[in-house]
Amino acid sequence: MNRNYIILTFLMLALAVGTLFLHLQKDTKQIQPEALLWDVLQPTRYVTTDQVAKRLIEKDPSLMLIDVRPAAEYTQFTLPGALNVPLDSLYTSAALANFGIPGAKVVLFANDAIAADEAWVILRRLNFKNNYVMKGGLNGWVETIIRPVAPAETAPETAFEQYNFRKAASMYFTGAKMDVNKDQKAKVVFKKRKKTVVASGGC
Amino acid sequence: MDTIKKENAPHYINPYLGGVLLGMLLLLTIYITGRGLGASGAVKSTVATTAKIVTPQDAKANAYIGRYITDDHSPMYTWLVFESLGIFFGGLLSGVIFRRVGKPRIEHSSKISGNKRLIFATIGGILFGIGSQFGRGCTSGAALSGSGTFAVGGIIVMFAIFGTGYAVAWLFKKLWI
Amino acid sequence: MGPLIPNGIITGDWNFVIAILLGVAFGFILEASGFSSSRNIVGVFYGYNFVVLRVFFTALIVTMVGLMYFDYFGWLNLSQIFILPTFWQPMLVGGIVMGFGFIMGGFCPGTSFTAIAIGKIDALLFTVGLYVGIGIFSLAFPLFADFYNSGNLGNITVTDLTGIDASWLALAFTFIALAAFWITMLIEKKIRKKITDYKF
Structure with missing residues (x-):
């Protein structure tokens, strides 16, 4: 009898020690390189500045803008309602809690697309989905939305439609900028991911 | 034999x-x-x-x-x-x-009468009933299921129940052995 | 994919059928392990019968370690399971009150139900006591409503509180439990020699 108990004791210990290794493995578990490469190459991971502007004007509640520039640049200028998650603090748990919220579409941006792309790849490797990069970054934003260039006379009609939209958007973002900034910052607050509680009640 | x-x-x-x-x-x-x-x-x-x-x-x-x-x-x-x-x-x-x-029976130590056992069982039940409401569950709900899922509350309840049990066991020794 | 019911894999209609089946298994295990006898149960406090400690701690470490494996194999989403909320002051007091109830009554609610099933009158009165106790609590609730809701830390786990990883906690508990099994085996042997009144 005692011998059986000794065997069982060691079995239980081995199982418990085994959980430590499960965890170590899990920490380094990432998406497969091929899958990551495939996703990086997909053009759908980009959104244009027009799309962002449109959603901002429509006050789309599922849109979540993340500014990955350093905090100093963020305080100077950013998009209305954007949150600041500097690239170098992306790995902190407080920063990561902003991602992977069900239903939210996260748009990453910086001055150009490079820093945002970097953030996107890091997030994708951590297995977060529904993240997008704003094409052209804030530079592109200024060029296309804030100071749109009128298309040539010979341009197709769609180009004029786009130009008109951009002009209107420019007025929206520059004219009412102060108000919009304040309003939006207060309004669009995303709840960070929390543990889902199934139900409550006594024992 | x-x-x-x-x-x-x-x-x-x-x-x-x-x-x-x-x-x-x-x-x-x-x-x-x-x-x-x-x-x-x-x-x-x-x-x-x-x-x-x-x-x-x-x-x-x-x-x-x-x-x-x-x-x-x-x-x-x-x-x-x-x-x-x-x-x-x-x-x-x-x-x-x-x-x-x-058939219906009372299990008790030979040192106490059946009635005494019943009285203490009832008092124990009342205390357990009150305690389980404060504790958000009893031994199975809070102490076992709670601790099993690593909930802090479950572990508090588990140690409180068994700790108290050991601390006051000598007071009620006659009831059992 | 688990838990099944919250994720809609099993519909709510089956909920109560499952409840009865799980309850039957629970009751069977409790009774078969000897928890239908209050003198078996309180033996843990006097050292003559550690069945409570054995069953309880084994179940605890199997659950803790099992959850780690369930999580690893992707069977269970640990963020979806119910974590008992922690109200540390009332829970501590509740635990102490329950400790008194335990040593006086010799049962806990689950075990008393199984003891009624095999015909123990003391268990029946324990359950009546439970009923009365909860009734008293409800009537007197306004007196200590503030205390009841004090010390709220939310649905936290030990990992949330201390930052120690759940696997390490499971391992630590396993160590403690296994050590306790071996030590209590020796204690039990010694104490049983002294007790003549109780049949084992």
């Missing part, structure tokens, strides 16, 4: 086997329902039901029980009540299989 004693002695399964089965049952329960086992919640539902039948107005107004009373169905219609019914029938099943079901 020895053989008779063995036949009369209750036949229990190995406690470690029981523990492994109970652990696996708890895992299965969490896997299916997302929460653990419980027992005292069923008695709470019974109290709520009685209150609803006897004094519907007061029951609803009660700050504690009122939460469990709705107009559309009886407070008995909860998961834990059905689970506790199951506990009863499971106990009965095991009792039949291992031949422990018998």
